[in-house]
Amino acid sequence: MFPKTTVSTEEDKFHIGGDIIYVDDRTRVLNHFDTFGIFDQWGDIHPHARKLHGIYHEGTRFLNRLELRINGQKPLLLSSAIKENNQVLSVDLTNPAFSDCNMPENTVHISRSQFIRNGVFYEEILLANYGPTSCALNLSLQFGSDFKDLFEIRGIERKSKQPKCELLPGDEKIVFEYKGLDDITRRAEVKFEDTGYQIKRNLCLYTLELEPQEVQQIHYSIFFNAGDSELETIKYTEVKNAIREEQQTAHRIFADIVTSNEQFNHWVSRSKADLLSLLSQTRYGMYPYAGVPWYNTAFGRDGIITAMETLWLAPEISKNVLLFLAQLQAREVIPEKDAEPGKILHETRSGEMANTGEVPFGKYYGTIDATPLFVMLAGMYYERTHDRETIVEIWPNIKMALFWIDEYGDIDKDGFVEYIHKSENGLTNQGWKDSHDSVMYENGDLCEPPIALCEVQGYVYAAKKYGSLLAGIFDENELSGKLSTEAGNLKKQFNENFWDSELGCYVLALDGNKKPCRVISSNAGQCLFTGIVDEDKARMLTDTLMNANMFSGWGIRTLADGEKRYNPMSYHNGSIWPHDNALIAYGLSLYGFQEESLRIMNALFDASLFIDLQRLPELYCGFVRKANEGPTAYPVACSPQAWSVTVLFMLLQSCLKISINASTKTIVFDKPDLPAYLEKIHVSKLMVGEHELSFDAYRHEFDIGFNVIQKPPGWEVIIKK
Known part of the structure; x- marks a missing residue:
């Protein structure tokens, strides 16, 4: 084919x-x-x-x-x-x-x-x-x-x-x-x-x-x-x-978090300071640069996921990310840059080799997932803030992104979004695992493009769901209905074609001939936070992810021990990425698997205690956890890395099960739980609209107690137990 x-x-x-x-x-x-x-x-x-x-x-x-x-x-x-x-x-x-x-x-x-x-x-x-x-x-x-x-x-x-x-x-x-x-x-x-x-x-x-x-x-x-x-x-x-x-001013964009655990408090302080150091002033506002040293520049995917990880307590970051990426959205087909109308930026650089074209990254669009993630973030941001003004400003960009998904993302018009690189000098693989060898069949051979990654279908599903929501607020009812129907069809088609009951997991990808890559990977875990996973498959997927061949004790590996290309020292085929684990933990909490979500949180917190400055790096090796030893470092990992230093905030959101919906003016804690080392969490100066939310959460033997100290007028706080 x-x-x-x-x-x-x-x-x-x-x-x-x-x-x-x-x-x-x-x-x-x-x-x-x-x-x-x-x-x-x-x-x-x-x-x-x-x-x-x-x-x-x-x-x-x-x-x-x-x-x-x-x-x-x-x-x-x-x-x-x-x-x-x-x-x-x-x-x-x-x-x-x-x-x-x-x-x-x-x-x-x-x-x-x-x-x-x-x-x-x-x-x-x-x-x-x-x-x-x-x-x-x-x-x-x-x-x-x-x-x-x-x-x-x-x-x-x-x-x-x-x-x-x-x-x-x-x-x-x-x-x-x-x-x-x-x-x-x-x-x-x-x-x-x-x-x-x-x-x-x-x-x-x-x-x-x-x-x-x-x-x-x-x-x-x-x-x-x-x-x-x-x-x-x-x-x-x-x-x-x-x-x-300026430090005092910058800290105001974050809510304050103080816990009963001093080591955890240091992790909070370090994570906040690291992110602030990576928030860079650009022509289009503050943007979280990806990481030092290799990625000290704007990346689309990294910025979006960093924004998602901090959305509940620092929504201004998401706003700036959306505005920045809207400005740099591709407007034309440029094969050498992998650019197509509506596509969201992969990265931009200003060094000599980028300027001369020796590398293609001056302004490069070789990413399959930043575009649906952009729409997804826009919907999440609107739910969190009800900031209609910002959504009005970028609504044309959102519609262009949705156009790209169907017109250019779905290459063979089978309903799935796939990629094949067009830039001779660009990235071969264009998901978040963009190493040349990160997508493979069960025998270890590399996958033939065009490649449809499992998690990308989840991002597209969520993009269409949120796109439907946003179209509704503009009274574009026909578009809203169309996107809702397409999301439903995609979820059904995805669960039929990507689920492998023998593996107890979604396959990593489908190739150009729809042959599945039957390997167990963390990509499948990211499907959870998008909502594309059928309820009857979530339990089995969770068990697969938490099995010893995936969960090392320091987190979930990118690839299962036992797969042909598994290597705990590789960049993407057996290592552990904190941001990957945070997204999976958040997804597990959304499906009600709080115990497993907390296991991931505990693993990353424990890892931070062994790492210099308590700063989680871009990744570390996937070796099995040993008593009284920390995780094995990956030699050239970025540190600080934006989407790694912000995992803490998404992990806290996962255990508190907090959702803030400015459209309905509700703040919901849906059956929260706290790890054993956190007896109390105090959150203050959490901006909700023009007002602040402050609360305490206490861990009891069989329950979580709450004390709402301050809430916005006209809002309802709902605590489900």
């Missing part, structure tokens, strides 16, 4: 290899909007070939070297941490022993405070002498730049020879400049606030005389410019004060 395709190593060209490492596994990450930095524990950056250390801006590594030395030696490390607000890297160092000046170690305390703000890196260095006599020190800062594109660091070879980076001569500042193949000039300018320094090419040297108990300070900043843009010079202290003020 469809031509046979072959798989080559080229199809795995966007895989991130394990040989791209962080120098060591104890790195520190700072990020703000389009700029992020990867440092070692000392606050340094090392120029090691393809290693990841560096400060990146708009997809390019502007700085690949930043090394502080005292009297030519590396200081001794005392402590290093990202502060709780996720904005500042705080490092405490001291001097090694200097025999030439008779200075014992631990005499001088060196404090480094670093942060990134609006395309600028700032550092404050404080030196305090705790010795009994004065001491003379030479402090040096050495800088370097290579202006490598992020995709080049990921391992993709350049098609043309890269121009060289230039170090411009100067006595007052250090400037690196590079004119790329895209004709954009990029510059990194190191500027120093204080006096008493000397510049020698890429080295800045301070000669300091410290009296006993004296403290001296050094301030400098690095400006990252692309094109004609010029960044305003603002002093370190002024920027730090501005950060505090």
